[in-house]
Amino acid sequence: MEQKNSLPFTIVVALLFVFLLAPVLLVFPMSFSGDNFMSFPPSSWSTKWYAALPGNTVLIGALWTSLGLAVVVTTLSLLIAIPAAYAIARIEFFGRETLFALFTAPLLLPSIVLGLAILIVFVGIGLISTFPGLVLAHLVVTLPYALRVLATALSTLPHQVEEAASSLGATPLTVFRRVTLPLMTPGIVAAAALAFLVSFDEVVISLFVVGPRITTLPVELYRYVDTRADPLVAAASVFLILGTVAVVLIVERTMGLNKAVGKG
Amino acid sequence: MLAENPIHIANAEASDARSEAHLQLTHLEKRYGDFLAVEDLSVSVRRGELIALLGPSGCGKTTTLRMIAGLASATSGAIRVDGREIQTLPAHARDMGLVFQSYALFPHMTVERNVAFGLEMRRNSKDQIAGRVAKALELVQLGHLAQRRPRELSGGQQQRVALARALVIEPSILLLDEPLSNLDAKLRDQMRVEIRDIQQRLGITTVFVTHDQVEALSMCDRIAVMDKGRLAQIGTPQDIYERPATPFVAEFVGRINKLPGRGTSANEITVGDRRFGTAGKGAANGAVTAMIRPHRIEIVPRGTPADNRNAAEGVITRATYVGDILEYMVALEGGVTLAVETATGGHRRNFALGDEVELRWAHEDTLVFGADA
Structure with a gap:
């Protein structure tokens, strides 16, 4: 196999990375702007937007809501998706493929359509502008991701290892607890991280469900730039970027560790 | 007196069955839709016997083994151990040691934990487990690798762990599914002798699935040759080689x-x-x-x-x-x-x-x- 990449290939990849990352990286200098409106390059430098951040009670409140929401949504996603993925990957039953297609269908629908549909249903049953309402709405988007990742993790796990366990006297529940679950840990970590990030970043569907009583950080940031032009959002974005990188790094470390321990 | 007689007869029959057939398959059939994977298979395995299910891929030998192990259910027919029908028992209650072609070791456990798994399921005491695991690893000459993980072992070593894991529970019947086919030729010859030796020492009734006629001929007391889901011939290696019952058997064994x-x-x-x-x-x-x-x-x-x-x-x-x-x-x-x-x-x-x-x-x-x- 060819090991060294050619120079033109390296240049194309470098350009792609610049194209993808430049807007994100621009946020960093902008957050240290001394101006009262967003411009690049800033005419002066200061940390005043970082100082102003903790004082913005709306954004801070929305941050806590988003964090709590992401934690609850992630937990529920795993609790639902792990048994569902197991059933779909391991148990033969009528309509199995249809069910899997149905479960993962929201991935293919435009978020705006989903948001509108959720709004129509939720208005009738009083879930708009409530925490449970947001949880349910986010689950619609996070479940397909979690299910897909977990089903893939299960399908790469050799079935014979489970059969060996049962031939050694393990009941189906014990097989799942002692063999299946530990072996699908990398998949579970990946599914959890994905569900967490999807929920934490979700804007479109949240826009339909939030209200005066409850709001999320992405929605508030969106509203903020709609009415104001100062670089406060840049400072907030820096924290979001660092937070996301932290989650990805944690996953990488855990997955890496798990691969070291788990793969035969 | 009248009431006693039938009981005596039943007992006599039971002990008779014990000395004759340890494992008995009767008119076993497995159907997948229109496809007959196993058809009217009747084989009787004596206590302590090593019998081969020999045939080309797709002949139904692995399906038969999976039915015995309880990993697949028969469409019809009976599977009896010591005269008792076992098909209502789930795989985990059948008390059979199973060795897969892929070994199917638990990758997240050490060699020692792999071997201990079956004993833990049987709720043996910690001391007892440690003792029996050590003994089983000694049997397959792997005592020094107890703390390794499966991925750190060679194919032959993994194969031995799988064998120890299946034997340590002292199963009533040992089932081997192409256990040697992932090994290189030299190691295969060595393991052939080793498996036969262990089987003889423990006197354990063993069903050995293989597509390799040399393995079947050299290791087994009797060979059941299967062709397209049916039993083509059953007999000693000499019977099969010298007096093949069908042209298929004659061509398959050499x-x-x-x-x-x-x-x-x-x-x-x-x-x-x-x-x-x-x-x-x-x-x-x-x-x-x-x-x-x-x-x-x-x-x-x-x-x-x-x-x-x-x-x-x-x-x-x-x-x-x-x-x-x-x-x-x-x-x-x-x-x-x-x-x-x-x-x-x-x-x-x-x-x-x-x-x-x-x-x-x-x-x-x-x-x-x-x-x-």
Whole structure:
């Protein structure tokens, strides 16, 4: 196999990375702007937007809501998706493929359509502008991701290892607890991280469900730039970027560790 | 008195069954939709016996093993252990040791934990588990690798862990699914001897699934040859090799020449205008196929005094040296070509391409089957 990449290939990849990352990286200098409106390059430098951040009670409140929401949504996603993925990957039953297609269908629908549909249903049953309402709405988007990742993790796990366990006297529940679950840990970590990030970043569907009583950080940031032009959002974005990188790094470390321990 | 008698009879039958058949498959059938994977299979395995299920891939041998283990359910038929029907029992309650082709070790556990798993399921005490695990690892000579993970072991070592894991629970029956086919040739020979040795020492009833006739012939007390889901023949290695019941069995267990001919009597056939004596019990009249193993044919120079064997004159059209044997192709007059194998050795006379020779083989080495073979 060819090991060294050619120079033109390296240049194309470098350009792609610049194209993808430049807007994100621009946020960093902008957050240290001394101006009262967003411009690049800033005419002066200061940390005043970082100082102003903790004082913005709306954004801070929305941050806590988003964090709590992401934690609850992630937990529920795993609790639902792990048994569902197991059933779909391991148990033969009528309509199995249809069910899997149905479960993962929201991935293919435009978020705006989903948001509108959720709004129509939720208005009738009083879930708009409530925490449970947001949880349910986010689950619609996070479940397909979690299910897909977990089903893939299960399908790469050799079935014979489970059969060996049962031939050694393990009941189906014990097989799942002692063999299946530990072996699908990398998949579970990946599914959890994905569900967490999807929920934490979700804007479109949240826009339909939030209200005066409850709001999320992405929605508030969106509203903020709609009415104001100062670089406060840049400072907030820096924290979001660092937070996301932290989650990805944690996953990488855990997955890496798990691969070291788990793969035969 | 009247009430006692039937009980005595039942007991006598039960003990009879115990000494006769440890594992008994009766009219076993497995159907996947329209496809019959296993059809009317009846095999009876004696206590302490090592029996092979031998056949090409897709012949239903692994399906049969999975039905015995409880990993697949039979469409119909019975599976009895010590006379007791076990099909209502789930896999985890069948008490069978299973070794997979892929070994299927638990990758997240050490060798020691892998072997201990079955004992933990049986709720043995910690001390007892430690003792038995150590003993089982000693049996397969892996005591020094107890703390390793499966991925740190070679294929042969993994294979031994799988064997120890299956044996440590002292199962009533050991099931081996192509356990040697992932090993290289040298290691396979070694493990063949080792598995047979362990099986004999423990006296454990064993079902061995394989597609390799050498494994089956060299390791097993009896062989059940399967063909397209059906039992083609069951018997000792000698039965299978020397007296194959069908052309399929004859061809599957080793190289063999085929000669189209006509049966003239119970122990004679004609091929062209030659007459050959046969093993007997052949189809009397009509078209037949005679089969002769290449290494049972001797090549002699023309003019060698006749003996009471079959003889045919021919010309060597190919001679291939394969180290331990020489493979010849010999064209007989009349268009038939026979493969002949002779062992190489200093005192033997070797023939060359184009040599005019005569072939000799014993009557009983001439197997006769119906013409459709």
